[in-house]
Amino acid sequence: xxxxxxxxxxxxxxxxxxxxxxxxxxxxxxxxxxxxxxxxxxxxxxxxxxxxxxxxxxxxxxxxxxxxxxxxxxxxxxxxxxxxxxxxxxxxxxxxxxxxxxxxxxxxxxxxxxxxxxxxxxxxxxxxxxxxxxxxxxxxxxxxxxxxxxxxxxxxxxxxxxxxxxxxxxxxxxxxxxxx
Amino acid sequence: xxxxxxxxxxxxxxxxxxxxxxxxxxxxxxxxxxxxxxxxxxxxxxxxxxxxxxxxxxxxxxxxxxxxxxxxxxxxxxxxxxxxxxxxxxxxxxxxxxxxxxxxxxxxxxxxxxxxxxxxxxxxxxxxxxxxxxxxxxxxxxxxxxxxxxxxxxxxxxxxxxxxxxxxxxxxxxxxxxxx
DNA sequence: CGTTCCATGTAAGGCGTTACATGATTAC
DNA sequence: GTAATCATGTAACGCCTTACATGGAACG
Numbered sequence: 001x002x003x004x005x006x007x008x009x010x011x012x013x014x015x016x017x018x019x020x021x022x023x024x025x026x027x028x029x030x031x032x033x034x035x036x037x038x039x040x041x042x043x044x045x046x047x048x049x050x051x052x053x054x055x056x057x058x059x060x061x062x063x064x065x066x067x068x069x070x071x072x073x074x075x076x077x078x079x080x081x082x083x084x085x086x087x088x089x090x091x092x093x094x095x096x097x098x099x100x101x102x103x104x105x106x107x108x109x110x111x112x113x114x115x116x117x118x119x120x121x122x123x124x125x126x127x128x129x130x131x132x133x134x135x136x137x138x139x140x141x142x143x144x145x146x147x148x149x150x151x152x153x154x155x156x157x158x159x160x161x162x163x164x165x166x167x168x169x170x171x172x173x174x175x176x177x178x179x180x
Numbered sequence: 181x182x183x184x185x186x187x188x189x190x191x192x193x194x195x196x197x198x199x200x201x202x203x204x205x206x207x208x209x210x211x212x213x214x215x216x217x218x219x220x221x222x223x224x225x226x227x228x229x230x231x232x233x234x235x236x237x238x239x240x241x242x243x244x245x246x247x248x249x250x251x252x253x254x255x256x257x258x259x260x261x262x263x264x265x266x267x268x269x270x271x272x273x274x275x276x277x278x279x280x281x282x283x284x285x286x287x288x289x290x291x292x293x294x295x296x297x298x299x300x301x302x303x304x305x306x307x308x309x310x311x312x313x314x315x316x317x318x319x320x321x322x323x324x325x326x327x328x329x330x331x332x333x334x335x336x337x338x339x340x341x342x343x344x345x346x347x348x349x350x351x352x353x354x355x356x357x358x359x360x
Numbered sequence: 361c362g363t364t365c366c367a368t369g370t371a372a373g374g375c376g377t378t379a380c381a382t383g384a385t386t387a388c
Numbered sequence: 389g390t391a392a393t394c395a396t397g398t399a400a401c402g403c404c405t406t407a408c409a410t411g412g413a414a415c416g
Contacts, residue, residue, distance in 0.1 A: 002375080018395050027322070030269045030307060030329045038376055040397055061385065062394060089210045091271050095328060101321035127210060140350060141281035142207070144343050148275060149210045151339065155331055163324050170320060182403080198367050218404055220369055241413060242366060 001096070002034050002042050003051075007077040008100045010052060010069040017043055017065070031095040043067055051076050082108055087119040094156070098163070109167055117160045124153040181276070182214050182222050183231075187257040188280045190232060190249040197223055197245065211275040223247055231256050262288055267299040274336070278343070289347055297340045304333040 009015060009023055017039045024033055034042075043065075046052045051073030054065045069077075081104060085097055094116055101109050127149050138146070189195060189203055197219045204213055214222075223245075226232045231253030234245045249257075261284060265277055274296055281289050307329050318326070 016395075017397090026310065028325075030303060030332075031325070032270060035377060036396080037378070037398085044397095063384075064395070090212060092328075092332070095325050098321050098328075099325045102319050123210060130206065139282050140346060141278050141343075144339070144346070145208075145211070145275050145279045148272075148335075148339050151335055152210075152272070152332075155328075155335055159324070159328050159331065163321075166320060166324070196367075197369090215405060216368080217370085217406070222403095224369095240366095243412075244367070 001032075001093075002038055003046055004077060004080045005032060005034075005096065006039070006042055006046065006067075007051060007069060007073050008081075008103075010067060011074065011077060011100070011103065014055070014066040014068045016067065028096075028099060031092045046073065078103065084115075087116070089123060106167065110164065113160050113164045113167075117157055117164075120153050120156045120160070124150065124157065127153065181212075181273075182218055183226055184257060184260045185212060185214075185276065186219070186222055186226065186247075187231060187249060187253050188261075188283075190247060191254065191257060191280070191283065194235070194246040194248045196247065208276075208279060211272045226253065258283065264295075267296070269303060286347065290344065293340050293344045293347075297337055297344075300333050300336045300340070304330065304337065307333065 005024075005028070006020060009020060015023065017036065020039055020043075021034070021036060043052065043054075047054055047067070049072075050070060052067045052069055054067050057064050057066055077100075081097055081100055085093065087094065097112065101112075104112070127146060131143075131146055131150065185204075185208070186200060189200060195203065197216065200219055200223075201214070201216060223232065223234075227234055227247070229252075230250060232247045232249055234247050237244050237246055257280075261277055261280055265273065267274065277292065281292075284292070307326060311323075311326055311330065
């Protein structure tokens, strides 16, 4: 996962390991964050694979290794972003690809979001079923945890639907044909 | 984490590794789940430590190892539940202790929930600040991810407040003094 | 009599963290 | 001059997953 996120950030501009850490801290830290201990080895691995290439520079008297994404890296990233991303119940992983949705076509985005909605609805259905047979044997706190789960998945679904709508409007404005 | 959750489930009744897996699947799987590959070694570790004790039984012609929590195990669990649990931004870990809140006193619950609220508010504040300086340079999708974060933390805060209130009412009914 | 479910466990490996080690530059 | 920040990296370890290995019982 980390490797793809790094590639995603490098899609826009060259960054060092330190830059990546800072970028994450100020943009994705509420759903994804990584330590230096995982960022640096990940960059090394990406370089070995040829997905990125490092340039050693001195910027303002400071030594830096700037990593630039290569053609194969862009391909790796695209393939990951366009491919199926397993739905996680225990982490808001669905936010990660969304962060990079600008690299997908309107059709691909629509497909992804609709899939996300159906997956979230499936879990919501399960939780709703749990709520019924749990109402008697569960205590206030277990019930409250379940209530959180229900609200959480409703939030996910509403949020996806809103994004789907906004995206359709934006695509319409940009292309004049609603992405058809 | 897993070890404590196992202890939490064993607080009520004896369970086997298989039972634990099933119990999680039908109660905590939307915020916590574990595979057999982690459950069995965890039980072994807990047994070595003396927190649980196993009894081999034959139930309906099927071999089973039922684990019973011991006094030291109850103490271990209590200490974990009453102690500070690091706030995670990337996982809804805050739900885990709540699931076992019945083992805390009303005062402890109140303290925990208030702390959770203040931690969530701190993150919400950060995200709100991000939203302002990000509004121009972020695209629809990055902005949407941030919007999800904002709504998520609002949900966490509202949910904590509601639980805090419900808990106060329940404690009042049960003890007749609101837990004072 | 084969498939599914019950039930326990191990081995290898992935993916990440914390703590450590190093050194330059900047700010006070 | 010393503390904070910038910057890179390694080593040890934690904690979990997947895949595998095994075997009995129940269902049709």
